[in-house]
Amino acid sequence: MAATTGVAWVARYRFSVPDVEMLFLLAVSVAAAFLGKRPSLLAAALGVGCYDFFFVPPPFTFDIGDARYLLTFAMLFAAGVVVSSLTSGLRQERQAALRREERALAQYGLASALASASSAAAVCQAAARFAASAFGGSAAVLLRGEAGTLELAAAEGGAPSPELTSWARSALASGRPAGAADGLLCLPLLAGLEPVGVLGVAPWAEDGSDAERTPLVEALAQQVASALLRVRLGEEARQAERRASAEEQRSALLSSVSHDLRTPLAAITGAATALRGDPALPPAQRAELLETVCEEAERMERLVANLLDMTRLQGGAAPRREWVPLEEVLGAALARVERLLGDRPVKVEGAAALVHADPVLLGQLFLNLLENAAKYTPPGTPLTIRCRQADEATEVEVADRGPGFGQAEPERLFERFSRGSHPGVGGAGLGLAIARAIAEVHGGTLTAQRGDPGAVFRLTLPGAGAPPEVPPEREAV
Amino acid sequence: MTAEPLLLLVEDELPVRRFLRAALGSRGYRLVEAGTLREAEQLATSHNPDLVVLDLQLPDGDGVELLTRLRAWSARPVLVLSARGREEDKVRALDAGADDYLTKPFGAEELLARIRAALRRAARAPGEQPGPVLEVGQLRIDQARHEVQLGGRDVKVTPIEFKLLLLLARNAGKVLTHRQILVEVWGPGQASQTHYVRVYMAELRRKLEEDPARPRLLLTEPGVGYRMADRPPGESQGG
Numbered sequence: 001m002a003a004t005t006g007v008a009w010v011a012r013y014r015f016s017v018p019d020v021e022m023l024f025l026l027a028v029s030v031a032a033a034f035l036g037k038r039p040s041l042l043a044a045a046l047g048v049g050c051y052d053f054f055f056v057p058p059p060f061t062f063d064i065g066d067a068r069y070l071l072t073f074a075m076l077f078a079a080g081v082v083v084s085s086l087t088s089g090l091r092q093e094r095q096a097a098l099r100r101e102e103r104a105l106a107q108y109g110l111a112s113a114l115a116s117a118s119s120a121a122a123v124c125q126a127a128a129r130f131a132a133s134a135f136g137g138s139a140a141v142l143l144r145g146e147a148g149t150l151e152l153a154a155a156e157g158g159a160p161s162p163e164l165t166s167w168a169r170s171a172l173a174s175g176r177p178a179g180a181a182d183g184l185l186c187l188p189l190l191a192g193l194e195p196v197g198v199l200g201v202a203p204w205a206e207d208g209s210d211a212e213r214t215p216l217v218e219a220l221a222q223q224v225a226s227a228l229l230r231v232r233l234g235e236e237a238r239q240a241e242r243r244a245s246a247e248e249q250r251s252a253l254l255s256s257v258s259h260d261l262r263t264p265l266a267a268i269t270g271a272a273t274a275l276r277g278d279p280a281l282p283p284a285q286r287a288e289l290l291e292t293v294c295e296e297a298e299r300m301e302r303l304v305a306n307l308l309d310m311t312r313l314q315g316g317a318a319p320r321r322e323w324v325p326l327e328e329v330l331g332a333a334l335a336r337v338e339r340l341l342g343d344r345p346v347k348v349e350g351a352a353a354l355v356h357a358d359p360v361l362l363g364q365l366f367l368n369l370l371e372n373a374a375k376y377t378p379p380g381t382p383l384t385i386r387c388r389q390a391d392e393a394t395e396v397e398v399a400d401r402g403p404g405f406g407q408a409e410p411e412r413l414f415e416r417f418s419r420g421s422h423p424g425v426g427g428a429g430l431g432l433a434i435a436r437a438i439a440e441v442h443g444g445t446l447t448a449q450r451g452d453p454g455a456v457f458r459l460t461l462p463g464a465g466a467p468p469e470v471p472p473e474r475e476a477v
Numbered sequence: 478m479t480a481e482p483l484l485l486l487v488e489d490e491l492p493v494r495r496f497l498r499a500a501l502g503s504r505g506y507r508l509v510e511a512g513t514l515r516e517a518e519q520l521a522t523s524h525n526p527d528l529v530v531l532d533l534q535l536p537d538g539d540g541v542e543l544l545t546r547l548r549a550w551s552a553r554p555v556l557v558l559s560a561r562g563r564e565e566d567k568v569r570a571l572d573a574g575a576d577d578y579l580t581k582p583f584g585a586e587e588l589l590a591r592i593r594a595a596l597r598r599a600a601r602a603p604g605e606q607p608g609p610v611l612e613v614g615q616l617r618i619d620q621a622r623h624e625v626q627l628g629g630r631d632v633k634v635t636p637i638e639f640k641l642l643l644l645l646a647r648n649a650g651k652v653l654t655h656r657q658i659l660v661e662v663w664g665p666g667q668a669s670q671t672h673y674v675r676v677y678m679a680e681l682r683r684k685l686e687e688d689p690a691r692p693r694l695l696l697t698e699p700g701v702g703y704r705m706a707d708r709p710p711g712e713s714q715g716g
Contacts, residue, residue, distance in 0.1 A: 294584075301582055305561055323672040325679045331690045332697040348690035352679065354672070360564055360700035385690075470676045473635045 002050075021072050024051050025079055032084035040088075044080025048073045103216070106134055110220070114227040123231055124154035127199065127224040132156035134220075135201050135213060141189075141224065142168050143197040150198065160200055168198040179204070187221040191229040199224060246314060260303055264296035271296075306430040309364060313437040319358035321442075323467045326387050326396065327351035329359055333366035340374040345382045353389035356464035357442050365438040365446070368431035369398045369457050377402025377454070393444075394461045401454040410448035482596055483507045485526035487517040487543070488558070489536050493581075497530065500585035501592075513537045521547055528596055529555045530588075531575075533566050541566075541573050548574040554595035558583075564700030571654045571701065578652065578701075594650045594707060613649045614708035616685070616694065618642065628713075632684050637662060641677055642685075645695065650707030652698050678703060 007023060024047045031043035052062055056069050113126035124141035131139035138157030142150045150169055167179035171186040175195050179186040184202035188195040199221050271289040330351055373383055377400045386397045405413060414436045439446035444461040484501060488494045489512045502508055509524050511517035514537045533540035544555055554576040559566045567578045576595050579588060609621035617626040623639055625632045634642060640662045655671045663673060682689040696704045
């Protein structure tokens with residue numbers, strides 16, 4: 001206003017511009033357009049004051065010589081008020097539009113996060129994050145557990161207060177919003193008519209500034225509830241499918257295995273009854289029959305052990321992971337196949353690496369690979385076991401230099417009851433299927449490739465971070 | 478003179494008992510048999526056998542219970558029999574004081590070898606002062622000087638490695654669980670830090686084994702623990 005007064009002063013007394021009030025009108029309008037409501041009213045009042053003091057005769061007083069100037073004052077002030085209220089209305093609308101857009105974007109983000117969430121935990125996480133950012137406080141999603149208790153599924157902006165938890169319980173029980181008394185909101189999540197959980201938001205003013213957000217938060221609760229319902233139905237369908245396929249696999253396993261069990265049993269029964277029936281058998285024949293009994297019993301034992309492993313792995317038993325050097329696991333497996341491997345030289349490279357795996361299961365995996373190599377390669381063929389460790393994965397390759405698997409598709413090796421085409425090789429063809437199942441329960445893979453020559457089995461285990469520290473030790477004795 | 482060792486067989490399945498009776502009786506062992514925990518406890522108290530062969534799954538309870546009660550008054554060796562895939566049973570039994578275990582099914586030779594080894598260990602354990610030097614196969618441990626030699630060659634080991642090696646050597650032939658080793662070497666507070674043992678065993682194997690991936694001396698019992706191969710002093714570690 002001081003600048004305007006200066007400019008007007010110069011204009012009036014240097015250039016004899018007659019209507020300096022127009023300059024004040026301009027200044028008041030500009031102030032109203034760019035400043036808030038109060039500053040623009042102040043500017044209008046100041047403008048009127050300055051105009052009066054400096055320009056209205058008699059100058060340098062607030063006295064008004066001519067009553068017509070009162071009209072000018074009124075118009076100046078009115079212009080300021082009108083322009084400022086117009087622009088501030090516009091500004092508010094623009095801000096509201098921006099907010100709406102932001103919210104719509106966030107809601108769109110939430111909708112896509114909910115749609116792609118494949119677990120209840122992911123749904124709750126997305127909902128809590130959205131609620132906390134949309135309502136500018138903390139938010140939590142609690143789900144009803146097996147026993148009807150509420151369990152925290154996700155929280156954003158700090159852990160939920162005990163009040164929130166207790167209001168959530170009553171919201172779940174009543175199926176109605178609760179928590180107003182403590183300045184927070186607990187909305188039940190209704191999947192159909194059944195409350196499956198609670199969305200909690202804090203702080204929340206029931207009839208204050210948060211009232212306009214009520215439809216939004218209700219829509220959110222509805223969205224989350226239906227996402228949870230979708231996830232649950234999907235999980236149930238998958239479980240039913242798994243059960244059905246496990247059942248199918250079990251019966252397939254049983255029917256094909258009964259044959260494999262009967263063959264050694266027949267041999268044992270035959271040999272034992274022959275021994276009992278004829279005490280006068282020549283010693284050589286007796287020895288042969290006894291050998292049959294022992295060998296066939298061993299074969300049965302291997303088969304039963306394999307079957308047990310298979311059912312246990314299919315039953316979804318979780319591996320008991322420990323940090324263990326590959327060398328130790330490989331060493332134990334090698335010791336068990338020592339007799340079977342005979343004179344095949346075995347070279348082990350890079351096995352000092354630690355892996356996070358179930359040592360017993362992993363040992364079984366290597367044992368099966370080594371047994372396989374012993375069965376299908378001629379005596380004396382060398383075996384190489386190479387281990388490589390990187391951050392993201394550990395790789396172990398078991399390579400033989402035997403005949404390989406010919407024309408067979410490598411993947412077929414891992415099917416149950418698939419046996420190599422070599423005559424006289426026993427076993428139920430479960431070894432590689434079990435090895436692969438073990439790799440899979442560890443989140444890894446087991447594949448077969450053609451070597452040059454021979455076969456290469458490659459185990460890949462996902463990385464599990466850095467192994468835990470072992471306290472250091474200094475001096476040597 | 479010394480009578481033949483008396484064995485107590487605790488096994489409820491008759492075919493297995495028949496086999497044990499045949500395999501052990503023919504080798505000159507004297508036998509008493511029990512099919513339940515109760516019978517076994519009575520026989521153990523009345524006969525004080527030299528060794529117990531104990532099946533872990535008995536009709537009236539868990540063999541480990543009997544083992545625990547037995548250990549309250551007897552240090553005689555106990556050999557447990559358990560089914561395959563039940564590593565946790567074996568660990569429990571060993572932690573409760575069993576000397577060794579066999580996984581069913583097992584052959585007669587294997588059983589006889591384990592019984593002989595357990596009786597031999599029991600015979601030398603009490604009162605016998607082995608002196609400052611311990612020898613297992615090619616391995617020589619001088620406890621007084623904290624020195625380790627393998628085949629006449631000096632091997633440098635750290636204090637923890639020494640403790641670990643000494644523990645295994647004193648129990649040569651016997652399985653030690655991860656837990657037993659941790660408690661002895663690192664102290665009771667560290668009983669769950671299985672990977673300590675594994676890392677130190679790997680280091681010892683690098684120092685003492687020709688091929689650490691095919692150990693001849695420091696053997697792994699998968700899922701259970703470790704065992705030092707028991708060999709008479711001076712015998713080489715060949716396969």
